[in-house]
Amino acid sequence: MKISGILFLVSSVFTKKLQFAPSGPFHEKCQAGSYPEKRVLWRPKSAEINLDLAPIERWSELAKTYSKELHAAVNDVVVLADKIDAKIVPFVREKLPELAETLPQNYVDEMSSLSQGAGLPFGDIVLFNIFYEAFSACTSVVAKNGSGGVHHARNMDFGLFLGFDFKNMTWSLTEALRPSLIHLDFLKNGELQFSSASFIGYVGIFTAVKKQKFSLTINERFNIDGGWVGILEWILGKHSANWLGFLTRDLFEKCDDFRCAQDLLKTAEMVSPVYFVLASGERPLGEIIVRDREDVSQTVKIGEESDPSKSSSWFLLQTNYDPSQEPPFFDDRRHPALKCISELSSENASGENFITKEALFDVLSTKPSLNMLTVYTSLIDIQEGSIESFVRECPFPCTPW
Numbered sequence: 279m280k281i282s283g284i285l286f287l288v289s290s291v292f293t294k295k296l297q298f299a300p301s302g303p304f305h306e307k308c309q310a311g312s313y314p315e316k317r318v319l320w321r322p323k324s325a326e327i328n329l330d331l332a333p334i335e336r337w338s339e340l341a342k343t344y345s346k347e348l349h350a351a352v353n354d355v356v357v358l359a360d361k362i363d364a365k366i367v368p369f370v371r372e373k374l375p376e377l378a379e380t381l382p383q384n385y386v387d388e389m390s391s392l393s394q395g396a397g398l399p400f401g402d403i404v405l406f407n408i409f410y411e412a413f414s415a416c417t418s419v420v421a422k423n424g425s426g427g428v429h430h431a432r433n434m435d436f437g438l439f440l441g442f443d444f445k446n447m448t449w450s451l452t453e454a455l456r457p458s459l460i461h462l463d464f465l466k467n468g469e470l471q472f473s474s475a476s477f478i479g480y481v482g483i484f485t486a487v488k489k490q491k492f493s494l495t496i497n498e499r500f501n502i503d504g505g506w507v508g509i510l511e512w513i514l515g516k517h518s519a520n521w522l523g524f525l526t527r528d529l530f531e532k533c534d535d536f537r538c539a540q541d542l543l544k545t546a547e548m549v550s551p552v553y554f555v556l557a558s559g560e561r562p563l564g565e566i567i568v569r570d571r572e573d574v575s576q577t578v579k580i581g582e583e584s585d586p587s588k589s590s591s592w593f594l595l596q597t598n599y600d601p602s603q604e605p606p607f608f609d610d611r612r613h614p615a616l617k618c619i620s621e622l623s624s625e626n627a628s629g630e631n632f633i634t635k636e637a638l639f640d641v642l643s644t645k646p647s648l649n650m651l652t653v654y655t656s657l658i659d660i661q662e663g664s665i666e667s668f669v670r671e672c673p674f675p676c677t678p679w
């Protein structure tokens with residue numbers, strides 16, 4: 279009953295979306311020279327997470343330092359979860375002891391350290407972490423360059439279905455999350471293990487790199503048998519599946535090469551369906567892994583396609599729809615991005631001769647890849663092991679998603 283209620287809500291939001299959709303897709307010229315400042319609000323701060331500390335201590339300092347931002351973002355999530363279904367928040371709070379017993383102890387401890395550090399209820403932190411399983415939209419690109427290097431970049435769009443503020447013409451959760459973007463360096467024995475672009479309060483990983491090894495971005499895959507079904511199933515006792523954020527943290531802590539990452543992402547049972555976009559720092563390899571909760575539905579690799587204007591030729595492009603299907607007309611971020619990528623090609627040379635991180639930034643700065651839900655853009659350099667992130671703004675008039 280609860281599930282059909284949520285589906286109904288989603289479909290009614292879709293109907294509403296159509297009403298304020300612009301007549302016809304927004305077309306704008308592909309941006310040029312936008313790196314590093316255009317349509318950028320600010321660059322996030324950095325923090326270190328020391329993996330030598332016990333999990334219960336790992337996030338306390340960060341949570342204290344950014345207590346204000348964390349309170350704002352968590353409160354927004356709680357209010358919005360309440361709007362979706364008034365039973366969710368009380369349910370999670372009440373079932374918390376049972377729920378916590380089903381989750382890996384190290385992550386329960388990490389969430390406790392956030393809760394204690396910021397003075398927020400543990401249940402609200404859990405809810406905040408759950409929400410990322412269900413409410414993000416994004417664009418990821420992996421591109422091979424002419425000299426055998428790989429570029430990996432993403433936009434993170436967040437907050438869809440979670441309340442449009444008609445007075446300010448903004449998505450309230452998107453606004454609340456911007457100040458909580460942070461660059462995290464995870465250290466062990468004083469040495470950098472991997473880096474991520476994250477939201478303060480989230481212990482998992484959506485965008486990260488392990489130097490010279492691999493990089494990963496995650497795109498939400500909407501599906502009828504999707505996030506909430508898996509989450510409810512979990513709560514009701516199906517404990518073999520992995521939470522997205524915990525799996526990806528495990529991946530970065532345990533895997534030291536592309537192959538290991540690939541195997542884990544293909545075989546782990548997931549709480550919700552998802553697109554993994556994985557790139558290798560060892561060879562010019564990139565792969566989209568389309569995951570159902572239990573199986574791999576499809577994989578798409580660089581080099582499978584000979585037409586250089588299509589994804590899986592010298593590059594991969596993933597939004598929130600299966601590569602084998604056309605995106606729906608009301609949310610087509612794929613074709614505008616493809617157009618900008620193919621404009622990189624010239625008469626006699628494919629785009630791989632011209633791709634740079636700056637060019638990728640232009641692609642991701644063009645509407646509607648950049649839209650009112652876009653919280654941040656990240657450019658990953660696998661060789662350097664670095665992520666450059668930018669909190670974005672999409673100047674009016676802009677597509678709402």
Ligand SMILES: *[C@@H]1O[C@H](CO)[C@@H](O)[C@H](O)[C@H]1NC(C)=O
Pocket residue numbers: 423424425426427428633634635661
């Ligand atoms: C191509 O990738 C390599 C390896 O990452 C990098 O060193 C090189 O600068 C890139 N080329 C361009 C034009 O960005």
Ligand SMILES: *[C@@H]1O[C@H](CO)[C@@H](O)[C@H](O)[C@H]1NC(C)=O
Pocket residue numbers: 443445446450453
């Ligand atoms: C809307 O904008 C006003 C004025 O800029 C601001 O005070 C208010 O907090 C905003 N509302 C939300 C929900 O962001």
Ligand SMILES: *[C@@H]1O[C@H](CO)[C@@H](O)[C@H](O)[C@H]1NC(C)=O
Pocket residue numbers: 624626627631
């Ligand atoms: C493409 O062709 C033009 C005109 O013949 C030439 O000037 C240019 O150098 C060529 N570019 C490449 C990358 O081969």
